Amino acid sequence: MMRIFFDSSAFAKRYVQEEGSAEAMLWCDKATELALAVIALPEIISAFCRLKRENRITDEQYRQLKLTLFQDVEDIALCDLTPEVLHYSVQGLENHILRGMDSIHVGCALAWQAELFISSDRRQCTAAEALGLRVVSL
Numbered sequence: 462m463m464r465i466f467f468d469s470s471a472f473a474k475r476y477v478q479e480e481g482s483a484e485a486m487l488w489c490d491k492a493t494e495l496a497l498a499v500i501a502l503p504e505i506i507s508a509f510c511r512l513k514r515e516n517r518i519t520d521e522q523y524r525q526l527k528l529t530l531f532q533d534v535e536d537i538a539l540c541d542l543t544p545e546v547l548h549y550s551v552q553g554l555e556n557h558i559l560r561g562m563d564s565i566h567v568g569c570a571l572a573w574q575a576e577l578f579i580s581s582d583r584r585q586c587t588a589a590e591a592l593g594l595r596v597v598s599l
Contacts, residue, residue: 465492466540466575468566469504470582471599472497475533476505476526477512481581481599488579488597496538498546498569500562505530540569549592557588570594 465488474485489495509526512518518526540546542565550568553559559567563585570578571592578594580586590596 462493462576463491464494464496464574464576465489466496466566466570466573466578467501468498468563468578468580468582468585469501469508471579472501473505473508474581474599476530477508484597484599485579488577494538495536496540496569496573496575497534498566499539499541500565502530502534502539504562538573540573543572545572553588553592557591558584559588564588567592567594 467485471481471485474482475489506527509518509523513520513523546565546568548568549571550564553564553567554561563582566580567578567585567589570589571594575594577597578589579597579599580589581599583598586596586598
């Protein structure tokens with residue numbers, strides 16, 4: 462059994478081919494349970510919109526990416542903002558160099574009791590590890 466929590470930057474690699482995409486897919490396949498913070502959805506959609514604005518993807522590719530994302534999350538645990546998540550988020554912010562949204566991903570992973578936290582953000586990985594999570598950086 463492997464409970465894996467992805468932050469937005471790492472999970473987005475499932476949809477946009479870039480460095481770390483193959484590894485992200487492998488970790489998804491290894492997971493028996495997969496989770497994201499609820500904020501990951503608007504963050505990933507924001508990345509898709511940026512690609513569309515920059516003409517790196519077409520309108521049709523955008524629609525397909527969004528559809529695939531929403532289909533995928535039907536089978537994924539979405540961690541919401543709870544008092545426990547906020548507690549861990551604040552703990553992360555007070556003790557590490559983190560942006561607010563990044564601290565929510567770490568807080569969700571801790572509250573969900575993830576066995577593995579996967580991110581592409583170096584500072585977030587450092588904080589998550591210091592807070593007791595096993596970390597993979599993509």
